[in-house]
Amino acid sequence: MPTLNLSQDDARSLFETLEKQRQDNLTRFWPQGSVSPDFDIVCRNRKGNRFSYRYEFVDKTMTVGENNSNPVYKIAGTLTPETMKARGAIGKQGISKQRLIKYQQHSAHYPVSLVIAEYTGAVQENALHMKYPTIIANNSYLTMRELPGESLDTILHNDYATPGKQLTYLQRFQLSIALVEALRDQVSRHGVIHRDIKPANIMVEFLPDGTPRVYIIDYGFSVKAAHLDSFLAGSFGYFAPEILKKCPDLQSTATDIYPMACVLLEVWRMPSNITLNFELNQQKGKLLNLRRSLRRLFSGITGIDPLIQKNIRIILSAMLDTEPKNRPQPDEIIEAFKTVLAYESTEEVDNSSVAESSSSVALAPSPEILKSPSGSFTFFSEPVCSSSTIEYGKPPCPN
Numbered sequence: 001m002p003t004l005n006l007s008q009d010d011a012r013s014l015f016e017t018l019e020k021q022r023q024d025n026l027t028r029f030w031p032q033g034s035v036s037p038d039f040d041i042v043c044r045n046r047k048g049n050r051f052s053y054r055y056e057f058v059d060k061t062m063t064v065g066e067n068n069s070n071p072v073y074k075i076a077g078t079l080t081p082e083t084m085k086a087r088g089a090i091g092k093q094g095i096s097k098q099r100l101i102k103y104q105q106h107s108a109h110y111p112v113s114l115v116i117a118e119y120t121g122a123v124q125e126n127a128l129h130m131k132y133p134t135i136i137a138n139n140s141y142l143t144m145r146e147l148p149g150e151s152l153d154t155i156l157h158n159d160y161a162t163p164g165k166q167l168t169y170l171q172r173f174q175l176s177i178a179l180v181e182a183l184r185d186q187v188s189r190h191g192v193i194h195r196d197i198k199p200a201n202i203m204v205e206f207l208p209d210g211t212p213r214v215y216i217i218d219y220g221f222s223v224k225a226a227h228l229d230s231f232l233a234g235s236f237g238y239f240a241p242e243i244l245k246k247c248p249d250l251q252s253t254a255t256d257i258y259p260m261a262c263v264l265l266e267v268w269r270m271p272s273n274i275t276l277n278f279e280l281n282q283q284k285g286k287l288l289n290l291r292r293s294l295r296r297l298f299s300g301i302t303g304i305d306p307l308i309q310k311n312i313r314i315i316l317s318a319m320l321d322t323e324p325k326n327r328p329q330p331d332e333i334i335e336a337f338k339t340v341l342a343y344e345s346t347e348e349v350d351n352s353s354v355a356e357s358s359s360s361v362a363l364a365p366s367p368e369i370l371k372s373p374s375g376s377f378t379f380f381s382e383p384v385c386s387s388s389t390i391e392y393g394k395p396p397c398p399n
């Protein structure tokens with residue numbers, strides 16, 4: 001990675017060159033080689049600052065993330081008019097203030113309005129420190145903080161493919177809770193519908209004690225609940241039915257619950273041939289009922305009490321309701337997972353993560369039969385005696 005290491009004199013003369021072209025309105029973007037041999041340079045306007053712009057130096061030697069349609073690069077440093085010093089990515093006390101920049105090329109099918117929506121959806125979430133995009137003709141440049149951790153896509157890929165990198169049973173529970181909390185706190189709470197919830201758009205940092213911290217990213221398809229559209233927004237394999245059927249009137253923050261259930265299916269190891277089949281059908285405009293496949297969950301995870309399995313299926317089944325209004329709220333889902341986890345910790349469970357084969361996984365009955373007539377989601381409490389609530393696989397009441 002090239003470092004931005006300019007003397008004060010070099011920084012000043014580079015600054016003057018850029019400044020002249022900016023003032024003459026010639027450009028606000030300098031591709032690598034035109035002014036700097038190592039970096040692209042983007043002039044970004046800043047809001048609320050008397051020095052209202054800065055030059056950002058983009059390191060294009062490698063992209064951040066894998067398989068993304070839009071390249072995301074690290075910002076190697078900045079040149080600001082107030083200091084006229086080129087500063088690297090390390091802030092005070094050596095704390096990394098690494099920023100990223102996402103390049104997007106727009107067209108009639110991928111309009112510039114999407115990057116504005118991306119900014120509008122993400123800006124309310126402090127963790128990303130999203131800056132207003134720089135738009136030059138059909139190109140946009142979006143600066144944000146680099147979040148710690150890895151994308152959930154990578155983590156789940158390793159979980160399936162890399163021995164020794166599997167999530168523990170407890171981590172799957174903690175991750176399930178943290179994912180829904182992140183959706184609630186970072187997205188839904190702001191009246192935003194993300195519409196592209198999927199593992200590649202989720203970053204997960206595991207703290208030293210193993211607990212996960214979750215960040216939702218990529219608000220490119222997001223919309224405010226009050227400004228709905230019938231755009232086919234999102235990714236195949238994760239579309240909520242109301243998006244696939246282009247019913248804007250049915251969209252709400254509940255629209256993100258459905259794809260979050262698809263993500264949780266992967267956390268709880270739905271076999272990949274089922275998720276792939278679901279994706280292929282969505283590409284053809286057909287919506288398979290994933291609830292029918294819930295009995296195939298936990299592939300390769302041993303030692304989960306059948307009652308716990310049943311409870312997890314019930315939670316996911318409720319989240320996958322085709323009627324958005326019947327899907328549980330984030331708080332209900334979180335409480336349900338916490339309740340199941342609390343029940344689990346009173347049981348003797350084999351906490352080793354993944355076994356060689358799935359043959360020891362006991363299949364619980366289809367959860368649909370346990371749904372309440374209203375389709376609503378009820379939690380079990382201690383002890384479960386009421387016949388009016390759904391009993392989430394708790395042991396029979398002693399009375």
Ligand SMILES: Nc1ncnc2c1ncn2[C@@H]1O[C@H](COP(=O)(O)OP(=O)(O)O)[C@@H](O)[C@H]1O
Pocket residue numbers: 064065066068069070071072100102128144145146147148151200201203217218219220
């Ligand atoms: N703020 C961020 N911090 C860390 N990694 C990020 C961040 N934003 C994006 N990435 C990485 O770049 C990838 C692509 O970013 P994303 O915004 O999802 O682009 P796209 O629009 O192409 O899907 C993500 O999957 C992630 O690996």
Ligand SMILES: [Mg+2]
Pocket residue numbers: 068200201218
């Ligand atoms: Mg993305």
